[in-house]
Amino acid sequence: MWTPCGRADGNANSPRQSQFALDDLIDIPTDFSLYSTALKKFSQGMERPMYRNFRIVPNIIFGRGSFNQLDDVLKDRRVTADSWMVFVVDDVFTGKPLEGRFPLRGRDLLLWVNVDDEPKTRYIDELVARIRAYSPTAPAGIAGIGGGSAMDIAKAVSLMLNNPGSSADYQGWDLIKNPAVYHVAVPTLAGTGAEISRTTILTGPEKKLGINSDYTLYDQILLDPELLAGVPKNQWFYTGMDCYIHDVESLNGTFINEFSKAYGEKSRDLCREVFLDDSPAKDDKLMMASYFGGMSIAYSQVGACHALSYGLSYVLGIHHGVGCCIAFDQLEEIYPEGVQEFRQMMEKHDIPLPRNLTKDLDSASMEKMVTTALNLVPLWENCLGPDWANIMTRERAMELYKKM
Amino acid sequence: MWTPCGRADGNANSPRQSQFALDDLIDIPTDFSLYSTALKKFSQGMERPMYRNFRIVPNIIFGRGSFNQLDDVLKDRRVTADSWMVFVVDDVFTGKPLEGRFPLRGRDLLLWVNVDDEPKTRYIDELVARIRAYSPTAPAGIAGIGGGSAMDIAKAVSLMLNNPGSSADYQGWDLIKNPAVYHVAVPTLAGTGAEISRTTILTGPEKKLGINSDYTLYDQILLDPELLAGVPKNQWFYTGMDCYIHDVESLNGTFINEFSKAYGEKSRDLCREVFLDDSPAKDDKLMMASYFGGMSIAYSQVGACHALSYGLSYVLGIHHGVGCCIAFDQLEEIYPEGVQEFRQMMEKHDIPLPRNLTKDLDSASMEKMVTTALNLVPLWENCLGPDWANIMTRERAMELYKKM
Numbered sequence: 001m002w003t004p005c006g007r008a009d010g011n012a013n014s015p016r017q018s019q020f021a022l023d024d025l026i027d028i029p030t031d032f033s034l035y036s037t038a039l040k041k042f043s044q045g046m047e048r049p050m051y052r053n054f055r056i057v058p059n060i061i062f063g064r065g066s067f068n069q070l071d072d073v074l075k076d077r078r079v080t081a082d083s084w085m086v087f088v089v090d091d092v093f094t095g096k097p098l099e100g101r102f103p104l105r106g107r108d109l110l111l112w113v114n115v116d117d118e119p120k121t122r123y124i125d126e127l128v129a130r131i132r133a134y135s136p137t138a139p140a141g142i143a144g145i146g147g148g149s150a151m152d153i154a155k156a157v158s159l160m161l162n163n164p165g166s167s168a169d170y171q172g173w174d175l176i177k178n179p180a181v182y183h184v185a186v187p188t189l190a191g192t193g194a195e196i197s198r199t200t201i202l203t204g205p206e207k208k209l210g211i212n213s214d215y216t217l218y219d220q221i222l223l224d225p226e227l228l229a230g231v232p233k234n235q236w237f238y239t240g241m242d243c244y245i246h247d248v249e250s251l252n253g254t255f256i257n258e259f260s261k262a263y264g265e266k267s268r269d270l271c272r273e274v275f276l277d278d279s280p281a282k283d284d285k286l287m288m289a290s291y292f293g294g295m296s297i298a299y300s301q302v303g304a305c306h307a308l309s310y311g312l313s314y315v316l317g318i319h320h321g322v323g324c325c326i327a328f329d330q331l332e333e334i335y336p337e338g339v340q341e342f343r344q345m346m347e348k349h350d351i352p353l354p355r356n357l358t359k360d361l362d363s364a365s366m367e368k369m370v371t372t373a374l375n376l377v378p379l380w381e382n383c384l385g386p387d388w389a390n391i392m393t394r395e396r397a398m399e400l401y402k403k404m
Numbered sequence: 405m406w407t408p409c410g411r412a413d414g415n416a417n418s419p420r421q422s423q424f425a426l427d428d429l430i431d432i433p434t435d436f437s438l439y440s441t442a443l444k445k446f447s448q449g450m451e452r453p454m455y456r457n458f459r460i461v462p463n464i465i466f467g468r469g470s471f472n473q474l475d476d477v478l479k480d481r482r483v484t485a486d487s488w489m490v491f492v493v494d495d496v497f498t499g500k501p502l503e504g505r506f507p508l509r510g511r512d513l514l515l516w517v518n519v520d521d522e523p524k525t526r527y528i529d530e531l532v533a534r535i536r537a538y539s540p541t542a543p544a545g546i547a548g549i550g551g552g553s554a555m556d557i558a559k560a561v562s563l564m565l566n567n568p569g570s571s572a573d574y575q576g577w578d579l580i581k582n583p584a585v586y587h588v589a590v591p592t593l594a595g596t597g598a599e600i601s602r603t604t605i606l607t608g609p610e611k612k613l614g615i616n617s618d619y620t621l622y623d624q625i626l627l628d629p630e631l632l633a634g635v636p637k638n639q640w641f642y643t644g645m646d647c648y649i650h651d652v653e654s655l656n657g658t659f660i661n662e663f664s665k666a667y668g669e670k671s672r673d674l675c676r677e678v679f680l681d682d683s684p685a686k687d688d689k690l691m692m693a694s695y696f697g698g699m700s701i702a703y704s705q706v707g708a709c710h711a712l713s714y715g716l717s718y719v720l721g722i723h724h725g726v727g728c729c730i731a732f733d734q735l736e737e738i739y740p741e742g743v744q745e746f747r748q749m750m751e752k753h754d755i756p757l758p759r760n761l762t763k764d765l766d767s768a769s770m771e772k773m774v775t776t777a778l779n780l781v782p783l784w785e786n787c788l789g790p791d792w793a794n795i796m797t798r799e800r801a802m803e804l805y806k807k808m
Contacts, residue, residue: 054459059460060457073457258685284663
């Protein structure tokens, strides 16, 4: 159950740390009104602080080479002779050594997915139709292998195999009626937290919004740091920064409590070991940083950087990780220490940032970006407090975008 | 499923970090042979490292005052008009303000339990008989409210309501056949990690050994730091040190990997904030330290201190927390920094340690303590490496006990 924590009126007497727990909002640039409705529904008549009942992926395997155990994990689900699995895999692995290691058995289906664009509801519906056409019986399990987008696709497919209609019908909070097909995540990129989140972000015909539900959550994650070995450097960095920036935003926010702080602080410390100290165990540490960053979301929220990056994604189609880096680089006034450390990390790894992205943008598009960013009220409130609108004016947001 | 990680032969070519994952052993002083058998069963024919599939309590509520939400949590389980709950509560709360806050409804049963002695199988069987006599239908849920022993009793009762025979029949690994009744933990002491562990330690007619299974694990934990407020100082300290010492032992051990390290390091850092820095949020932080300490067990192991403290518990009946403190104080050679910091913590809080416990003990009892401690091979191997038996001789262990 999605349960906002506390009252929506910003009453100073209620614990600030408990007012919002909107992991669901993190990747939702557009549909704030839907969120507001859900919040109001739950907050009516609340007279005492309430805390979110946080659901966690209940099974974890961690270790170098643990990918070899995927077969064992799936074996427990192959209860009849007819049981079969679907491997939902990022097509970047076509022809790569990993392809030869997928534990396909019997009638298992290998489904390559393309994530050049962020996942769309139409694409999910097509994949589900292909799986249904392949077999009259449902698969016994889905393994999602890849980065955040591939893991999100596998989540959405698992849900839609057991729920009628289009995935677009379920964008929102707790609209899913039936549990998903059993699904396992095997991340090959670290930083997004998709392996542990209860949402799958989809672009639909009417909105970009996640399917948020406890059923969305994976049943099992398998964290094998060896799988990070072949990631291109820039992608490794941008995705890792999604995690680092998220930690900085939540730790500097007003909603944080000691649960989220413990996870957020350790996640940030691990990012430092990875991106500044060049730890020999850096792949292992980045996997843990991503997992801890996702766990820290329980009772915290992101802030100014994620809000601004949504504007970039919505209007310019910029991918989430690099969008966060572009926005964060302009936020020294809000996160002085974080931005300084982020620049050290960029310099150390010689990472370029796209520049002058908004130079030729017309005024209507610029206004749309500002509106998208400022609509994300809880992010700004977490960052700047209840008086945020007087601090982050439209003019100031516009100035920030002009520098990107 | 309980799955030891890696080979039992101590082969130096297999990753040391993955060889054992014996959370189940942590509180088992006597029955090492049963453990060895289980380990051999799983390790036969393994040719590559294998990592434990770690099961986690899937639902968490954390926050000051969240005890008020216990009613909401249980409400979801009251599916029929006849649904009823059992509150298993440490009798130290009789007549205390907390008693008035138990959300009892309808036919709910309040079951006070006494934990002056560590839980016995006979006691569990009696409690189960009382619950069965109370109603012909099984309860819809069990809430365990108290410290480690009360939480362990609630776990055992939840298991035994759905499994025939005596609880003594199930002491061991994965002997439980049927899932437990839904059970929720509400810790009122922090440090043991019982809220997150997959065992419930029981003293039976033949052995002291946990009921180890994934079914033992709680379905939900509710962490309300306000509940720590009334704990007597010494008990607060000894229980907290169970967590701190466990962190020191696993972080200094040879089995550790980056999953367990991330949790163990943060748990130790939190203990420092609680016991050295006197953080204003110390109750919140100690609850998180205990939870993180429990999570760190996934791929680590305790060491010399826990091994020696089992000898004290087995022969002298000394409670686990204080037993760990007594043993740790003698282990400066093995854990120099940890013991030094521990003494700072004791001094800061003016905590006394029982002394001269073994002064009047006969030689047979002394030998029994040494044997109990040295039988815990994986703890010593984690601590001192494969050559441990030449380092921790019977004579050296005897010398250590004589100083306690």
